[in-house]
Amino acid sequence: xxxxxxxxxxxxxxxxxxxxxxxxxxxxxxxxxxxxxxxxxxxxxxxxxxxxxxxxxxxxxxxxxxxxxxxxxxxxxxxxxxxxxxxxxxxxxxxxx
Amino acid sequence: xxxxxxxxxxxxxxxxxxxxxxxxxxxxxxxxxxxxxxxxxxxxxxxxxxxxxxxxxxxxxxxxxxxxxxxxxxxxxxxxxxxxxxxxxxxxxxxxxxxxxxxxxxxxxxxxxxxxxxxxxxxxxxxxxxxxxxxxxxxxxxxxxxxxxxxxxxxxxxxxxxxxxxxxxxxxxxxxxxxxxxxxxxxxxxxxxxxxxxxxxxxxxxxxxxxxxxxxxxxxxxxxxxxxxxxxxxxxxxxxxxxxxxxxxxxxxxxxxxxxxxxxxxxxxxxxxxxxxxxxxxxxxxxxxxxxxxxxxxxxxxxxxxxxxxxxxxxxxxxxxxxxxxxxxxxxxxxxxxxxxxxxxxxxxxxxxxxxxxxxxxxxxxxxxxxxxxxxxxxxxxxxxxxxxxxxxxxxxxxxxxxxxxxxxxxxxxxxxxxxxxxxxxxxxxxxxxxxxxxxxxxxxxxxxxxxxxxxxxxxxxxxxxxxxxxxxxxxxxxxxxxxxxxxx
Numbered sequence: 001x002x003x004x005x006x007x008x009x010x011x012x013x014x015x016x017x018x019x020x021x022x023x024x025x026x027x028x029x030x031x032x033x034x035x036x037x038x039x040x041x042x043x044x045x046x047x048x049x050x051x052x053x054x055x056x057x058x059x060x061x062x063x064x065x066x067x068x069x070x071x072x073x074x075x076x077x078x079x080x081x082x083x084x085x086x087x088x089x090x091x092x093x094x095x096x097x
Numbered sequence: 098x099x100x101x102x103x104x105x106x107x108x109x110x111x112x113x114x115x116x117x118x119x120x121x122x123x124x125x126x127x128x129x130x131x132x133x134x135x136x137x138x139x140x141x142x143x144x145x146x147x148x149x150x151x152x153x154x155x156x157x158x159x160x161x162x163x164x165x166x167x168x169x170x171x172x173x174x175x176x177x178x179x180x181x182x183x184x185x186x187x188x189x190x191x192x193x194x195x196x197x198x199x200x201x202x203x204x205x206x207x208x209x210x211x212x213x214x215x216x217x218x219x220x221x222x223x224x225x226x227x228x229x230x231x232x233x234x235x236x237x238x239x240x241x242x243x244x245x246x247x248x249x250x251x252x253x254x255x256x257x258x259x260x261x262x263x264x265x266x267x268x269x270x271x272x273x274x275x276x277x278x279x280x281x282x283x284x285x286x287x288x289x290x291x292x293x294x295x296x297x298x299x300x301x302x303x304x305x306x307x308x309x310x311x312x313x314x315x316x317x318x319x320x321x322x323x324x325x326x327x328x329x330x331x332x333x334x335x336x337x338x339x340x341x342x343x344x345x346x347x348x349x350x351x352x353x354x355x356x357x358x359x360x361x362x363x364x365x366x367x368x369x370x371x372x373x374x375x376x377x378x379x380x381x382x383x384x385x386x387x388x389x390x391x392x393x394x395x396x397x398x399x400x401x402x403x404x405x406x407x408x409x410x411x412x413x414x415x416x417x418x419x420x421x422x423x424x425x426x427x428x429x430x431x432x433x434x435x436x437x438x439x440x441x442x443x444x445x446x447x448x449x450x451x452x453x454x455x456x457x458x459x460x461x462x463x464x465x466x467x468x469x470x471x472x473x474x475x476x477x478x479x480x481x482x483x484x485x486x487x488x489x490x491x492x493x494x495x496x497x498x499x500x501x502x503x504x505x506x507x508x509x510x511x512x513x514x515x516x517x518x519x520x521x522x523x524x525x526x527x528x529x530x531x532x533x534x535x536x537x538x539x540x541x542x543x544x545x546x547x548x549x550x551x552x553x554x555x556x557x558x559x560x561x562x563x564x565x566x567x568x569x570x571x572x573x574x575x576x577x578x579x580x581x582x583x584x585x586x
Contacts (some may be wrong), residue, residue, distance in 0.1 A: 007459070014418060014462045015425065015439070016455060017447025029456055029517050030463070036518055037407045040476050043400055043483060050478035051485065053307075054534055057294050059336045071183075074200035078429040087427055092438045 002030045100125035101263035101581065105172045105320040108266065109213070112171030115159055119152035119171035119215065126173045126217055129264050133585055138239050139249075139258040141178045142186055142219040148173070151215045167213030168327055174209055175259040175268040178219040179226055180311065181300040182206055189302050190222040190234040190252075193430045193449030203300025204332040205269065205311055212327040217265055220255030224451045225421065226271055226304045228252050229279055229523045232514050233453040240510075242582035243285055243550055247507040250280030250523075253314070257284035260314045262585025267324055268314045273305050274409050275527025277312045278539035278554060282502035285541055285550030286579045287321055287569065288314045290527075292559045293534035294339040297332030305416040306337075308409075308531045316579035318570045321538070322346035325562060339560070346566055353567035356390030360568070361495035363396045366526065372505050375551055378542040379501055382553040382572055386499070389571045394495050398529075399487045404480045405529040406521060411464050411477030412532070417454075418461030424449060456517065481532050488533045492558040497568055501526050502539040502552040526554060536562045540569045541579040 007027045011018045018026065080088040100108070100122055111117035127145055134140060155171050158164040176182065179189045181199035183206075188194045206216070223233040231239040231254025239254045241247040242262040249258040253270025257280035260268050270277045272290035281288025289312045296311045303309065313324035325346040332338045362383055367376050387393055426432035426445030433444035450458070464473035491498060504525055513520040530537040535556055542551040553572070557564040 002463075010459050010463050010466070013466065014422070014458055015442040015446055016450070016458070017443045018455065022452075022455070025452075026456060026459060030460065032518055033410060033460060037411060037473060039403055039407050040480050043404050043480060045476060045479040045483060048479045048482050048486075050475055051481040052478070054293065057337070057339060060340050062333050062336075071200050074198070078197060078200070079427065080432070089427055089438050090435055090441055 002027060002034065101129055101585070103266065104317045104578070105169060105266040105315065106317070106323055108172050109168065109170045112155065112159065113165045117171070119155035120149065122171050122173060123148045123152040123215060126264060129585070130218070133262055136240060136245055137242060137258055137262055137584065138237050139221055139255040139262065139264065140175070140218040141188055141190070141221050141236050141255070144185060144216055144218050148215050148217050155213065155215070164213060168323060169209070169267070170213035172214045172267055173217045173265045174214045175217050175220050175256055175265050176206070177222050177253050177256050177270040179222060179271055179302040180205065180269065181302070182216060182219070185219065187219070187302060188236070189226070190224045190236060191449065191451065191454070192235045193424050195235065195431070197430055199300070201300065204297030204334060205328045206300065208328050208330060214267070220253070220259055220268065222255055223252035224454050225302070225417070226252040226273055226276055227417065227453050227457050229275070229520050230513065231255060231280070232510060233451055235451060238510055240584065241283060241507050242584035243548070244507065245584055247509050247549070248283065250283035250507065252276040254280045256314050257281050257286055257288065260284070260286045260316060261579070261582040263581040264585070266316060266320060269311055270314060271301055271309055271311050272531065273308045273413060274531050275524035277314065278502050278527045278537055279524055281314055281539040282552030283507040283550065285582060286314050286316055287318060287538060287540055288312065289321055289325070289538040289562070289565070290530065290536060291325065291329065291562055292339070292536045294337050295329050295343070295536070295560070295562070297330065297335045297338050299332050299334040303420040305413040306420065307416060308413060318350065318566060318573045319347070321569070322350050322566050341560065344563060346563060349563040350566045350570050353570045354390070355386060355567050355571055358386070358391040358497065358564070358568065359394050359495040360386050360391045361394050361396035361491055361498040363398050363498065363500055365397070366402060366500050370504055371501055374545040375501050375503070375506070378551040379499060379553050382540070382542060383499055385572055385575045386568055391568070396491050396495065396498065398491060399483070401484050401487050401529050402525060405484060405532060406525055408477050408480035408484065408532060409528040410460065410521060411473050412481060414457040414461030415465050415474055415477070416461070418458040418465065421454070421458050484529050484532045488529070488535060496557070497564050498556045500554050500556070502554040506545055506549040506551065530556055535559060536565055538565045538569050540572050541576060542572070543576055
């Protein structure tokens with residue numbers, strides 16, 4: 001069983017703000033879903049190798065060819081990009097630190 | 098016959114011969130959208146100006162005797178809103194990307210435009226393709242054109258509804274655990290998930306990278322083959338895209354012969370938990386194949402029905418938690434102001450993501466976290482291998498497998514939204530196919546006794562889409578092509 005503190009810890013790991021109501025609902029759903037995962041315990045999986053990629057498909061190496069991207073400004077416009085060419089973000093440490 | 102009743106092949110033929118103008122097609126499509134969109138809510142972005150310009154260009158070319166080699170000339174197309182079109186929003190059904198404008202075209206967009214199609218709009222979907230009902234969209238739910246009180250399925254519900262309602266004869270979605278086949282079944286159209294790697298995913302916003310695949314929705318099997326001819330190409334920009342040769346799918350299904358085709362049927366799947374009429378529909382489909390010379394073979398797929406759902410809901414959220422880490426308010430998407438960077442991340446993600454996305458990235462992070470990895474993620478990977486091996490064994494005895502597409506007909510809006518496990522169970526028959534990377538189609542099987550669509554799923558070994566299309570063509574010869582849904586009138 002996952003408790004509310006564990007739900008909040010996981011939310012912290014993925015940098016996600018959740019309200020107390022959301023934490024309650026996530027805790028309830030989490031425990032139902034984790035309970036469902038227990039079905040895998042009934043399978044004979046001890047001697048099975050884990051799936052580590054598709055053995056039938058080989059990703060080909062592609063040529064080390066330089067190609068030009070002409071739409072850099074479109075990318076920049078999607079972010080807070082300043083005149084010096086850097087992403088603008090708030091203070092990393094915050095005012096209190 | 099009105100434009101909305103025409104197949105993609107018929108529209109392309111008429112436009113090429115100069116018997117129908119592309120501009121007439123586009124005007125008819127937008128009339129249809131204007132009349133029905135308020136009740137269906139199938140589209141997030143409508144691209145009317147772009148479509149009209151494109152249609153005018155096509156008419157000019159045809160008048161000069163050009164572009165007649167283009168397979169889908171003048172065919173209107175809808176794309177799920179997680180496929181990038183340069184200069185237009187790609188919202189993924191999320192507040193997070195509401196204002197994000199794609200800076201480039203997805204691979205399939207280039208292929209479709211080369212083939213002469215006209216992009217009409219971007220369709221509604223469950224947020225970041227996580228859902229089975231198109232109710233988890235920041236843009237409101239889509240309605241099923243067969244019964245407006247019911248869901249169209251998901252996550253590609255807007256694309257399926259667009260084809261069923263007669264907006265377009267061809268739409269595209271993405272399928273990670275059934276997100277093409279389940280809405281196709283619910284909306285009474287054909288929907289195919291090709292083999293993992295057959296179609297380029299360049300420009301498809303990633304959800305679960307080892308499972309995602311793009312595929313078409315159509316009302317005829319012929320259009321399905323035509324669509325595959327256009328989009329199934331190797332694309333160097335997607336490193337998982339297969340380099341092998343693709344056949345001409347359209348040629349392969351001409352005069353399709355399935356005599357001697359061994360068709361596997363999994364009796365265990367036809368028992369508990371399956372709607373009676375849907376079980377009868379699968380039996381009927383199997384009967385049609387047998388009447389056409391196929392040989393039925395009873396199959397045992399072990400415990401894959403029981404293990405596929407927990408396996409999928411470990412692996413897909415684990416990959417999603419990694420793929421969605423990029424939405425932090427810095428480089429693109431929603432940005433919530435805060436005094437420091439950490440608060441900006443936390444607030445942006447808290448505001449930008451909806452409930453289902455939060456739930457899944459939380460699960461994904463949990464199963465990958467220290468202390469739980471072996472118990473969940475590693476066990477999920479082993480279960481996935483088990484599913485792959487079971488299918489491998491099965492396909493040493495049969496050429497295709499038939500099974501239900503969904504356990505139930507389309508359910509009512511709001512019916513399952515508070516119960517994630519019940520919602521996840523609506524993909525129980527489609528999930529195993531994604532885990533094994535196989536191709537699968539959901540084929541229209543007529544209406545049930547209450548007037549709701551029924552479907553059947555046909556699965557083949559990797560790269561054998563031709564077998565699926567041949568079998569589906571035989572089903573269609575008896576059942577008929579998918580009719581237009583009444584909600585689109």
